[in-house]
Amino acid sequence: MVNKFLYPNGGSETYMFKLGKYFSENGHEVEYFGMEHPDRCVENSANAYTENMDFHTASALRKIKMSFKTVYSKEAYNKMLLVLNSFSPEVVHLNNFNYQLTPTVIQAVRDWEKSSNNRVKIIYTAHDYQLICPNHAMFNNGKICEACSGGKFISCLKGKCIHSSALKSLFGAMEAYFWTNKGIYEQLDKIICCSEFMKSKLDEYPIFKNKTVTMHNFIESTSGVECEKEDYVLYFGRLSEEKGIDTILNCKDVKFKVAGTGEYEEKIKSADNIEYLGFKTGDELKELISKAKLTVYPSVWYENCPFSVMESIMYGTPVVGSKIGGIPELIDDGETGLLFEPNNTQDFKNAVLSILNNDETAMRMSKACFDKKFDTLEQYAEKLMNIYKQ
Secondary structure (H helix, E strand, O other), rough: OOOOOOOOOHHHHHHHHHHHHHHHHHHOOOEEEOOOOOOOOOOOOOOOOOOOOOOOOOHHHHHHHHHHHOOOOOHHHHHHHHHHHHHOOEEEEOOOOOOOOHHHHHHHHHHHHHHHHOOOOOEEEEEEOOOOOOOOOOEEOEOOOOEEEEEEEEHHHHHHOOOOHHHHHHHHHHHHHHHHOOOOOOOEEEEEEEEEEHHHHHHHHHHHHOOOOOOOOOOOOOOOOOOOOOEEEEEOOOHHHHOOOHHHHHHHOOEEEOOOOOHHHHHHHOOOOOEEOOOOHHHHHHHHHHHHHEEEOOOOOOOOHHHHHHHHHHHOOOOEOOOOOOOOHHHOOOEEEEEOOOOOOHHHHHHHHHHHOOOHHHHHHHHHHHHHOOOEEEEEHHHHHHHHHO
């Protein structure tokens, strides 16, 4: 399992750790490769990890030096070879590796494969749009951006797409051009896409089209427990621009409960139509979701397979979600929730009120949510193992 972070940091790490643990518990040998870090919680037998690259705390000179390593990392190549020689894997499963590790890890696998006369399957789970968009989100300056489509990565620099920085965007464009022209991604055997939408975007590129397969994310529990609904609308998750928080703020005629953190926190706290609950997790969050009459997911970017939508449906709570990205693949419109046009406050309001003000509709949708099934970890891992073995 390859990922730049080897400690709990986000969705890709959760995905990797849960799959790795499952495979280990079912008789497979699993090792991990990525950056060294004080919180690293997994390991490899060669005890080989790359230097931690933290752009947030580094000096200006250090940042410039590290920027060159985001394009090509000899260290990652050499350390990866140490792990391969020690472990001799049959499968290398890549997750988030660009910039901190770089595609040199792919190069290392193929070079080792030739020198050792071992066949290695390279699987990549696309947690975002990194292969076709240097800023990985296809979202810039508050709107969808497809300027890099067709490999026009210079657009990343023109739009300062990476953290609004010309320097970071320059290196992002350089990295994309370098590895695309080198044909490194042709070395991938399969690309796991977490939505049909993501697959369709990657399939626009001939080098990916015959490698992609859609597998929606897994959930650990099969369902929630029925409980009495209360008259409130809930948003839970990151409080950021791409999540469509402005749509909630602009829907002033509806009262919302909001749980989460992010750059919109102060705006949320001062809004008259919002009760801010702070960050919630565990049983407290589960109860909030379960008792809500509905949840909302008003994203304005190309969402992949948001776990928040799956979690809400799993707990029997219908979702009003944007008709964008992979969201429509999770919500059965009119059954487990309603879809609305992103950034359309009136459309959003109409959808919310049609559930909030109609107990019969809310109860029918709640029942449909409990009937909806997503893959469990076990089911997902079995499908993944079949791909490993192909």
